[in-house]
Amino acid sequence: MDVHRTQLLLPDGVSAAATADRLAELVAVVTQRAHAVDRTFWDTFDGRLHAAGLALAESGSRLALLDAATYDERAAVDRARGGPRRLLAGDLPAGELRERLAPIIEMRALAPVARVRSRLLPVNVLDDEGKIVVRLQAEEPSVRSGDGKRALRPRLNVIGVRGYDADFERTVLLLTGELGLEPATRPVHHDAVEAAGGVAGGVSSKLRVTLAPDERADRAAVTILRRLLEIVEANLPGTLADVDSEYLHDLRVAVRRSRALQRELRGVFAPEPLRVFRDGFRELQALTGPTRDLDVQLLEFGDLASSLPAGAVADVVPLRRLLEQRLVVERQAMVRGLSSERTRALLDGWSAFLDVLVASPQDERPDAARPVAEIAGERIGKVYKRMVGMGRAIDDDSPHEALHDLRKKGKELRYLLEFFASLYPAEVVKPMIATLKGLQDVLGRFQDREVQVDALRALGDDIVAVEGGAAALMAMGVLVQRLGAEQDEARAQFGERFERFAAKPQRRLVAQTFG
Amino acid sequence: MAKVIALYNIKGGVGKTSAAVNLAWIAADEGARVLLWDLDPQGAASYLLRIKPKVRGGGSKLVRGKSDPAALLKGSDHERLDLLPADFSYRNMDLALDATKRPTRGLSRVLEPLSEDYDYVFLDCPPAISLSSESIFAAADVLLVPLIPTPLSLRTFDRLREFVARDVPKPRPQILAFFSMCDGRRSLHRRVIEEHAATDGVLAAAIPAASDVERMALQRRALAQFAARGRAGRAYGALWTELRGRLDG
Numbered sequence: 186m187d188v189h190r191t192q193l194l195l196p197d198g199v200s201a202a203a204t205a206d207r208l209a210e211l212v213a214v215v216t217q218r219a220h221a222v223d224r225t226f227w228d229t230f231d232g233r234l235h236a237a238g239l240a241l242a243e244s245g246s247r248l249a250l251l252d253a254a255t256y257d258e259r260a261a262v263d264r265a266r267g268g269p270r271r272l273l274a275g276d277l278p279a280g281e282l283r284e285r286l287a288p289i290i291e292m293r294a295l296a297p298v299a300r301v302r303s304r305l306l307p308v309n310v311l312d313d314e315g316k317i318v319v320r321l322q323a324e325e326p327s328v329r330s331g332d333g334k335r336a337l338r339p340r341l342n343v344i345g346v347r348g349y350d351a352d353f354e355r356t357v358l359l360l361t362g363e364l365g366l367e368p369a370t371r372p373v374h375h376d377a378v379e380a381a382g383g384v385a386g387g388v389s390s391k392l393r394v395t396l397a398p399d400e401r402a403d404r405a406a407v408t409i410l411r412r413l414l415e416i417v418e419a420n421l422p423g424t425l426a427d428v429d430s431e432y433l434h435d436l437r438v439a440v441r442r443s444r445a446l447q448r449e450l451r452g453v454f455a456p457e458p459l460r461v462f463r464d465g466f467r468e469l470q471a472l473t474g475p476t477r478d479l480d481v482q483l484l485e486f487g488d489l490a491s492s493l494p495a496g497a498v499a500d501v502v503p504l505r506r507l508l509e510q511r512l513v514v515e516r517q518a519m520v521r522g523l524s525s526e527r528t529r530a531l532l533d534g535w536s537a538f539l540d541v542l543v544a545s546p547q548d549e550r551p552d553a554a555r556p557v558a559e560i561a562g563e564r565i566g567k568v569y570k571r572m573v574g575m576g577r578a579i580d581d582d583s584p585h586e587a588l589h590d591l592r593k594k595g596k597e598l599r600y601l602l603e604f605f606a607s608l609y610p611a612e613v614v615k616p617m618i619a620t621l622k623g624l625q626d627v628l629g630r631f632q633d634r635e636v637q638v639d640a641l642r643a644l645g646d647d648i649v650a651v652e653g654g655a656a657a658l659m660a661m662g663v664l665v666q667r668l669g670a671e672q673d674e675a676r677a678q679f680g681e682r683f684e685r686f687a688a689k690p691q692r693r694l695v696a697q698t699f700g
Numbered sequence: 701m702a703k704v705i706a707l708y709n710i711k712g713g714v715g716k717t718s719a720a721v722n723l724a725w726i727a728a729d730e731g732a733r734v735l736l737w738d739l740d741p742q743g744a745a746s747y748l749l750r751i752k753p754k755v756r757g758g759g760s761k762l763v764r765g766k767s768d769p770a771a772l773l774k775g776s777d778h779e780r781l782d783l784l785p786a787d788f789s790y791r792n793m794d795l796a797l798d799a800t801k802r803p804t805r806g807l808s809r810v811l812e813p814l815s816e817d818y819d820y821v822f823l824d825c826p827p828a829i830s831l832s833s834e835s836i837f838a839a840a841d842v843l844l845v846p847l848i849p850t851p852l853s854l855r856t857f858d859r860l861r862e863f864v865a866r867d868v869p870k871p872r873p874q875i876l877a878f879f880s881m882c883d884g885r886r887s888l889h890r891r892v893i894e895e896h897a898a899t900d901g902v903l904a905a906a907i908p909a910a911s912d913v914e915r916m917a918l919q920r921r922a923l924a925q926f927a928a929r930g931r932a933g934r935a936y937g938a939l940w941t942e943l944r945g946r947l948d949g
Contacts, residue, residue, distance in 0.1 A: 188775065312750075314920075315750060316749075317777045347774060347775035348772075348773055348775055349774070
């Protein structure tokens with residue numbers, strides 16, 4: 186049962202106390218002693234709480250999940266002051282707060298995004314019985330950032346009292362009319378995050394670029410690659426600091442997409458510098474691969490272990506420990522590599538290369554000045570046709586590799602559609618992505634199960650050497666069997682998903698749109 | 701699920717309303733979400749909280765399930781304490797309840813939809829044993845009975861316990877009493893308290909007959925707002941701590 190709340194901004198240069206005095210001339214009020222409140226707001230790097238319309242605020246020893254617009258409390262826990270500055274869902278005590286947060290943040294870590302100190306002056310509006318009918322809080326907030334404290338625009342929080350709705354509405358009218366306050370369009374912590382140099386909605390790792398069909402292909406390539414480089418750079422610090430596994434994931438996706446574009450639009454680059462950068466990006470991908478594989482195995486471990494018979498769940502604990510030990514070793518190697526001068530030189534060199542690409546000589550770049558839509562259409566049409574051909578050739582006797590190859594081609598098509606989506610009508614691209622996604626899900630599951638089985642098998646020799654290893658090995662046998670069955674299931678679904686992807690109307694639409 | 705505490709005594713003027721308002725306020729101060737339902741048509745608790753003793757549609761619609769109780773709530777001057785106000789029509793509560801299919805379920809029916817929103821619900825009950833009393837017994841987890849420390853009051857308390865044990869269907873409320881309006885200058889009060897406080901069903905905390913309590917009506921505020929450290933203020937604090945211990949245990 187929430188009460189009415191709204192936030193109004195005080196006019197520029199008007200203090201909280203002056204507003205309270207002015208209000209006292211118009212209605213009966215009682216002013217209480219001003220006090221200060223310190224709040225630290227938390228969110229994930231990509232702003233998942235913001236996107237969900239929520240805010241997580243720490244004040245004293247209390248961590249509270251709030252409605253971002255009204256600050257109505259949804260759940261809260263007590264937490265030791267000065268605790269860790271990074272929280273995964275699993276670090277929170279079991280209870281409502283965790284239950285609400287876990288599905289929103291998933292594998293992402295929460296970290297402080299703004300520290301706000303607010304001086305609050307409570308002013309209560311009274312009725313003719315002397316009873317409080319509206320609560321007001323004049324708030325003078327400031328945000329602490331690296332270079333000190335910055336004052337934010339003062340505001341007035343207007344909080345209704347249950348059963349006194351008319352008084353609430355009357356007071357808001359008075360404040361906006363007589364006193365000239367205007368509605369705040371966003372909560373104070375959004376102001377604070379931006380004043381501290383952050384982004385209120387978090388840092389997105391989505392590609393989101395808009396191209397023009399007749400744009401030069403090399404210019405379009407630079408637009409896409411520059412955005413991808415931005416994503417790599419944005420996710421690098423969190424990857425090195427191991428804030429959560431998603432930084433590395435997003436970094437790797439951006440590197441993979443960069444490599445795909447280097448390949449798809451190779452005619453806009455001169456061959457020699459391209460070769461050097463392609464080698465560099467391949468190394469970057471290889472450098473981060475083992476850590477990501479172990480991240481995935483550990484992220485999926487809970488689900489995998491919970492599929493075991495109840496008695497065997499504890500048996501796989503040594504396996505988890507082994508994976509964690511390996512992750513430590515692999516991560517150290519990755520961090521060394523990512524922090525090396527070689528990686529810095531690669532990323533800086535790539536950035537400098539993109540800066541001058543469009544202006545560089547075109548004699549070795551045959552596609553440089555062609556309209557991007559022409560090349561994009563050719564590539565999308567060609568890869569789609571190739572996939573249809575490859576898929577049709579797959580039957581029950583085809584080797585696993587045939588499905589794996591089709592998945593790789595599917596990834597290529599997916600990237601092309603993502604890069605060039607803005608050039609084509611959404612009603613063509615969206616269903617194409619939907620049926621492609623349906624197909625890729627099955628192919629992905631087919632391959633993932635095989636990779637998981639291989640990973641478990643590869644651990645077999647090592648696991649028997651540790652304490653409790655024999656029981657773990659037996660439990661792993663059960664898992665291998667289950668994963669094998671799931672792989673068979675995925676394969677059985679292939680035919681139907683492929684038919685949808687390669688259906689005649691879709692083929693016709695692709696031919697019409699992409700030539 | 702809210703714990704329902706009914707301040708109950710068949711006699712009037714024993715300190716039910718003062719206890720209901722002060723205990724509700726102290727519980728809210730501690731961080732609990734509290735609802736106080738002023739069931740007494742005289743509306744003294746509503747008056748103390750400066751809220752008009754008026755319920756849209758009256759008590760009859762409320763107990764017949766024809767009014768949404770959430771829409772009738774009034775916030776008090778304490779952010780976590782709400783009031784379901786008194787209404788003069790509550791004087792006919794017996795008739796209203798009698799007209800429902802299951803008269804003893806009348807109050808529970810009103811409280812059920814509110815139960816998740818509060819930790820404690822206090823009922824400030826009117827005096828007398830009647831149909832509404834039976835509805836109170838069915839809704840309450842605890843009957844909290846203020847007793848003037850006299851032998852006659854103790855006898856009435858024993859009769860109440862007998863009645864509940866004999867005539868009230870299960871689940872029956874727990875019955876607890878505390879001494880109220882205690883006058884330390886009167887030897888009878890001192891003796892009764894010495895002999896009976898902190899014994900079977902009677903709590904140890906005793907509320908003095910202090911002028912602070914009388915001043916509540918002038919101030920129209922709970923003791924915690926103007927005399928929390930006074931003798932009576934501290935006694936209500938001790939009473940709440942003891943009662944909360946019984947509720948949690």
